Amino acid sequence: MNNVGSLVSVDVIALRYNAELRRVELATKPRTTEPYLGVPALPGVLLREGERLAAAAHRAVISKVGFDVSALGQLTVFDQPNRDPRGYSLSVAMWAVGDGDADWYGFDDVPKLAFDHNVMLFECRPLLVDMLWRDLExxxxxxxxxxxxxxxxxxxxxxxxxxxxxxxxxxxxxxxxxxxxxxxxxxxxxxxxxxxxxxxxxxx
Structure with a gap:
């Protein structure tokens, strides 16, 4: 079934290394629907009934920023009661690595994003740093x-x-x-x- 679950979202910090600019970058795209229509956001989707987190993360990156990923994994969960204007929701933050036609930013250059995505980046960045040179995938x-x-x-x-x-x-x-x-x-x-x-x- 493809029914949407009870507002559990999967939001992805999709990364690449830009050798020309010599920096790690993350992908965003302006949202095409409300809420936050036109505001840049991390690629994310609502989790479907019976869908695995990895499958949802793949779907988010492919559907929202238009490219596939070479690797991905889970970071943490965000459950602030007011994080989504549509109602109470959980968001599972995932990491992914890939490359394609998105709006790419360095971590210190990210604009104001939709939902609590700036908070996600702030809280997940140390987790990604700890993974570097430790998590081989x-x-x-x-x-x-x-x-x-x-x-x-x-x-x-x-x-x-x-x-x-x-x-x-x-x-x-x-x-x-x-x-x-x-x-x-x-x-x-x-x-x-x-x-x-x-x-x-x-x-x-």
Missing amino acids: FTRALTGAEFPVSAAVAITHTLSGIAPDRGNLNRRLASLRGLAVSSKRMVLGRGRPGTVWEWEHPAA
Whole structure:
């Protein structure tokens, strides 16, 4: 059945790493229905009867910002009584990684969003920071199959808001299961070769 459940929503913080701008970005799109018609929002949907959270998150990203995701997971639940003008609702906040034609913002540049989505970002950002370099599914999806050290620095800095210590970051990278220094090198400024890290291919 496709009946809408009793106002349980799934809202997705859909992320990508923008290598050109060297920052982690999140996707929004203006809402096309009331409430908050025309106001930018995170992609979200009301949970259908019998629908799994992951399926709803996929549906939210595909239907609201027009692209699929390479990985996703659950973050936390928001239950403030006045968070939705349509009535009392719960929102399950999810993370996803993907890329496509959306309105992309850095965490520190996000405009005023619909519902309590700015609160969601504020409260979920530390959770995402804690996942980086710990949750390998999340980290691999964000970095891609291979990445230079400069990307690791930029991802850490723009997601956390704090510039990482490079020595500590390199030690963290070296400790990760399935991650190794590649034989490739990337030319940085002034012709200096930079280290490239690559993930092992997942087991078939």
